Amino acid sequence: MSIKHIPIIFFLLAQIITTSSLYSQTSVTGVVRDKDSNPISFTNVFIKLKSSNSIKAYTRTSKDGSYVLNIEEPGSYEISFTALLYKEALFQISVETGKKYVQNAILQDETTFLDEVVIKTEKPITVKSDTIVINAKAFAQGNETVVEDLLRKIPGLNISENGTIKVGNKEVEKVMIAGDDFFEHGYKLLTKNLNASTVDKIEIYKRYSNNRLLKNIENSDKVAINLTLKDDIKSQWFGNMSVGYGVASENRYDVRTNLMSFDKKAKFYLLGNLNNVGVDAVGDIDYIIRPVNSDGISSIGDDENSETLLSLDSSKPNLKEERTNFNNAELVSLNSIFTITSKIKLKIIGFFNSDKNDFYRKAIDEYSFENTMFSNFEDYNLNKKKKIGFGKINFNYDISNNESFEYISKYSSEIRNTHTNLIFNEEKSREKLHEETEFIDQKAVYTNRFKSNKVLIFTGRLISEKTPQNYYNNVFLFEDLLPDGTNADNLAQNSNDQMNFFGFETHFFDKKEKGNLLEFKAGYENRRDYFNSKLEFLENNNTIASPADYSNQIKFGTQDLYFKSKYNYFFRKFVIEAKVELHQLFSDLKTSEIDQNNNNFFINPSFVLSWEINKNNKVSTSFSYNTTNSKILDVYNGYVLTSYKSFQKGTGQFNQLQSQVLFVRYGLGNWESKFSSNASIYYYKNFDFFSTNSEIQPSYSKLEKIIIKNRSMFRADADISYFFSSIKSNLKIDANYSKSNYKNIVNNSELREVKSEVLVPGIQMRSNFKGFLNYHIGSKWTINKITTSIVNKNTDNLTFFDLLLSFTKDFNAEIQAERYYFGNLNVQDNKYYFLDISSNYKLKKDKVSLSLSANNLFNTKTFRQTYISDVLTSKTEYRILPRYILFKIDYRF
Numbered sequence: 071m072s073i074k075h076i077p078i079i080f081f082l083l084a085q086i087i088t089t090s091s092l093y094s095q096t097s098v099t100g101v102v103r104d105k106d107s108n109p110i111s112f113t114n115v116f117i118k119l120k121s122s123n124s125i126k127a128y129t130r131t132s133k134d135g136s137y138v139l140n141i142e143e144p145g146s147y148e149i150s151f152t153a154l155l156y157k158e159a160l161f162q163i164s165v166e167t168g169k170k171y172v173q174n175a176i177l178q179d180e181t182t183f184l185d186e187v188v189i190k191t192e193k194p195i196t197v198k199s200d201t202i203v204i205n206a207k208a209f210a211q212g213n214e215t216v217v218e219d220l221l222r223k224i225p226g227l228n229i230s231e232n233g234t235i236k237v238g239n240k241e242v243e244k245v246m247i248a249g250d251d252f253f254e255h256g257y258k259l260l261t262k263n264l265n266a267s268t269v270d271k272i273e274i275y276k277r278y279s280n281n282r283l284l285k286n287i288e289n290s291d292k293v294a295i296n297l298t299l300k301d302d303i304k305s306q307w308f309g310n311m312s313v314g315y316g317v318a319s320e321n322r323y324d325v326r327t328n329l330m331s332f333d334k335k336a337k338f339y340l341l342g343n344l345n346n347v348g349v350d351a352v353g354d355i356d357y358i359i360r361p362v363n364s365d366g367i368s369s370i371g372d373d374e375n376s377e378t379l380l381s382l383d384s385s386k387p388n389l390k391e392e393r394t395n396f397n398n399a400e401l402v403s404l405n406s407i408f409t410i411t412s413k414i415k416l417k418i419i420g421f422f423n424s425d426k427n428d429f430y431r432k433a434i435d436e437y438s439f440e441n442t443m444f445s446n447f448e449d450y451n452l453n454k455k456k457k458i459g460f461g462k463i464n465f466n467y468d469i470s471n472n473e474s475f476e477y478i479s480k481y482s483s484e485i486r487n488t489h490t491n492l493i494f495n496e497e498k499s500r501e502k503l504h505e506e507t508e509f510i511d512q513k514a515v516y517t518n519r520f521k522s523n524k525v526l527i528f529t530g531r532l533i534s535e536k537t538p539q540n541y542y543n544n545v546f547l548f549e550d551l552l553p554d555g556t557n558a559d560n561l562a563q564n565s566n567d568q569m570n571f572f573g574f575e576t577h578f579f580d581k582k583e584k585g586n587l588l589e590f591k592a593g594y595e596n597r598r599d600y601f602n603s604k605l606e607f608l609e610n611n612n613t614i615a616s617p618a619d620y621s622n623q624i625k626f627g628t629q630d631l632y633f634k635s636k637y638n639y640f641f642r643k644f645v646i647e648a649k650v651e652l653h654q655l656f657s658d659l660k661t662s663e664i665d666q667n668n669n670n671f672f673i674n675p676s677f678v679l680s681w682e683i684n685k686n687n688k689v690s691t692s693f694s695y696n697t698t699n700s701k702i703l704d705v706y707n708g709y710v711l712t713s714y715k716s717f718q719k720g721t722g723q724f725n726q727l728q729s730q731v732l733f734v735r736y737g738l739g740n741w742e743s744k745f746s747s748n749a750s751i752y753y754y755k756n757f758d759f760f761s762t763n764s765e766i767q768p769s770y771s772k773l774e775k776i777i778i779k780n781r782s783m784f785r786a787d788a789d790i791s792y793f794f795s796s797i798k799s800n801l802k803i804d805a806n807y808s809k810s811n812y813k814n815i816v817n818n819s820e821l822r823e824v825k826s827e828v829l830v831p832g833i834q835m836r837s838n839f840k841g842f843l844n845y846h847i848g849s850k851w852t853i854n855k856i857t858t859s860i861v862n863k864n865t866d867n868l869t870f871f872d873l874l875l876s877f878t879k880d881f882n883a884e885i886q887a888e889r890y891y892f893g894n895l896n897v898q899d900n901k902y903y904f905l906d907i908s909s910n911y912k913l914k915k916d917k918v919s920l921s922l923s924a925n926n927l928f929n930t931k932t933f934r935q936t937y938i939s940d941v942l943t944s945k946t947e948y949r950i951l952p953r954y955i956l957f958k959i960d961y962r963f
Contacts, residue, residue, distance in 0.1 A: 096170070115130065115137050116149070117150075120162070127139045147162070147165055194209065201273055203274075206220060211876065212882040217264045220272075244295070256357040258357065270301070308963065310960060311961050312961075314347075322347055323346060324349065327342045371531040371573050377701070380541055388852075393951055397425055430450070436943045437941055453489045472520065477512075483508050483509075495768070495769075500544045511533050512531065533569070540563075541562060546607065551607075557609055564602075588638075591635075601624045601626065628656070631656075646677075646678070650675045656668075657669075657670070691733065699726055704775060707721075717771070729757060730755045748789050751784075756780070760776070763775075801833075802835070808826075832850035834849075842875065847872070849867065870886070882910055883909040890903075890933075917963075
């Protein structure tokens with residue numbers, strides 16, 4: 071199957087789905103009004119066969135009183151309309167296939183006195199303006215352990231393999247509990263640990279505002295999730311303890327505990343996790359320590375951090391992380407929110423995470439470029455020990471109804487010690503890397519809504535971060551770098567980047583008539599880096615050489631004085647946004663050889679146009695022109711060791727890079743639609759960009775950053791989702807395609823062009839039966855093509871099948887099967903199969919449950935995968951966690 075044919079196949083599938091739907095259904099439409107001809111919204115509309123009480127279709131009227139019902143078979147039907155404070159209306163209708171029917175209704179007033187109301191059924195999904203309320207019980211199938219497991223089963227939510235949550239194509243801003251946010255963008259710490267059985271409703275907030283005083287002021291497109299808890303646990307201490315231990319296998323354990331209390335005055339959430347079954351209980355640490363505010367409001371300094379160049383971490387295979395993560399993790403997190411007065415709230419959170427990771431890899435790297443061919447062999451064993459401590463204080467003071475003050479203070483410390491045993495082309499070596507990171511962050515935000523339509527925000531921030539690294543290798547691989555007659559048998563490198571940041575800004579909002587919004591932002595940012603590195607060649611642990619070309623002592627500073635303005639204009643169903651940024655940049659660079667100062671002024675304009683064709687059809691497009699300044703990793707002028715055999719250096723001078731971006735997106739459907747689809751196109755043009763001039767030898771490689779003109783990238787994404795009512799299953803088809811071209815130099819070659827194409831199509835179907843059986847099945851292909859003077863291709867495939875068997879309401883079992891295929895491997899090595907089976911039994915309802923899980927039943931011990939680039943094809947073998955069986959007891963209290 072070629073890259074060109076797959077998008078056509080996806081298009082035809084979409085046509086088949088939509089066409090079959092159109093021809094097999096009959097629609098009934100109408101409008102519901104009261105006796106004064108006013109539309110009645112949220113009227114319940116039911117249609118059922120006259121010969122039975124079986125409801126064939128159900129909906130609710132929209133704001134204008136209209137409704138649409140689809141009927142899949144002909145017959146004599148009864149249609150009813152019910153609404154609070156109105157009498158029920160009944161109509162008879164005879165339906166024939168392929169015809170359209172109109173049935174309007176006028177409801178008469180009725181006064182009803184309710185002594186007692188018993189609700190026996192509840193809609194699984196309810197849409198209320200900008201809030202979508204999802205009944206957790208409607209989608210729970212009994213095999214969910216944590217909240218992340220539950221969210222994966224809800225249509226419209228996309229959960230990545232690492233736990234990132236998206237509503238459609240938009241990543242959620244935060245996940246709250248009972249209206250309060252503990253972890254901001256680091257919500258994975260919550261969703262990977264909170265017990266799924268405690269959740270009553272999942273509320274999705276569209277157009278979410280982080281600042282209460284910006285409600286109905288900012289034109290937000292952010293999405294947030296709130297988890298409401300079951301009534302019987304809200305006002306007391308509650309939690310669970312889950313203990314699992316290996317049975318008939320080597321020592322494996324998985325212990326997880328949650329303890330919570332959500333009182334009006336104080337809310338506590340304590341969690342702990344101990345495991346050596348490969349589970350990452352924290353998620354991406356940076357999202358907790360450095361959450362990014364995606365809307366740019368009070369986000370000054372969000373993208374500032376110090377840099378590290380040397381890393382001994384290895385790339386992970388295209389496989390569930392739990393299968394290759396030989397770990398020994400310990401996590402304790404203590405989190406609290408105190409409502410001191412009606413105006414003052416104090417949030418204190420902290421966690422400590424310790425982990426020991428082992429990683430095993432063998433690789434054959436086959437280099438082929440510019441008439442050069444050679445192969446390298448690696449046998450790589452890595453052991454890493456890390457300890458991370460993090461604390462945060464968040465103080466919120468609602469000075470008045472129109473004023474607020476927020477102060478945030480954060481501190482984190484991380485220590486990592488990494489040891490490797492490496493065999494490189496039959497040469498044995500041992501590496502040691504000691505790393506320490508200390509991060510201090512202070513931010514204050516004052517907000518004043520001095521008029522009903524005008525808001526002023528002042529933000530100030532201070533950041534300090536240090537990242538020292540000490541590296542040692544007991545074998546010296548770089549004889550060519552030393553003068554003749556000089557002998558060295560090991561090497562060491564010490565480096566450190568100390569970053570200090572200070573900034574403040576003023577942000578002004580002015581909400582005009584018809585929803586138009588004017589924004590002004592003015593600010594000042596000052597960042598200063600002190601970067602030092604020194605490479606030493608040793609003999610018997612005595613320094614014999616420290617080349618000047620392999621050391622750095624740099625002071626690099628940037629000061630940005632900026633003014634930004636943005637205007638949102640609403641015209642009927644169109645929204646136009648125009649934005650312009652003015653930057654006056656002052657830069658200084660000081661090394662042992664140069665002392666430079668540079669002043670630059672540049673303008674970054676952007677434009678956005680959105681068109682809401684109707685409730686179900688939306689189109690948006692944007693264009694921006696950007697100028698960006700060099701970072702510390704772009705300007706250092708001495709080589710730095712970045713791995714055991716790779717060196718890299720920057721340009722040694724200031725650079726400003728120009729680029730432009732064009733984006734188009736189309737969305738069809740919403741949460742109430744059986745059929746929905748999204749498509750987007752992204753085009754990125756670099757007028758100048760950082761590329762590399764590389765010297766690649768069998769024993770080492772040296773990369774120097776260079777500036778090259780003209781690079782482009784094109785990306786297209788599309789997805790289709792359709793819910794088949796007859797089989798209670800949701801079909802999803804998606805594909806993304808990217809194409810890029812860039813230029814580089816390898817071993818003194820001429821400037822050469824590299825073209826890259828990647829196509830990733832996928833299809834999956836998930837059921838939502840209420841009976842004995844549920845399934846989730848799918849397949850995804852990854853097709854790579856890289857073209858230089860030669861063409862390098864690769865096709866990989868993942869196919870999975872999950873089966874859930876609910877024998878009783880208290881006993882279920884799940885079977886998960888995966889098949890991996892890699893096109894560039896030998897026939898005997900290119901297919902891999904995995905099988906996991908688990909069962910769960912509720913010994914005492916909502917109190918005690920028992921589970922037994924068997925992982926990697928085929929006992930696959932190694933896993934091979936290929937990787938291609940413009941200079942090499944790498945065939946890599948990874949070690950897999952062997953088969954194990956885990957018995958677990960979960961006690962809820």
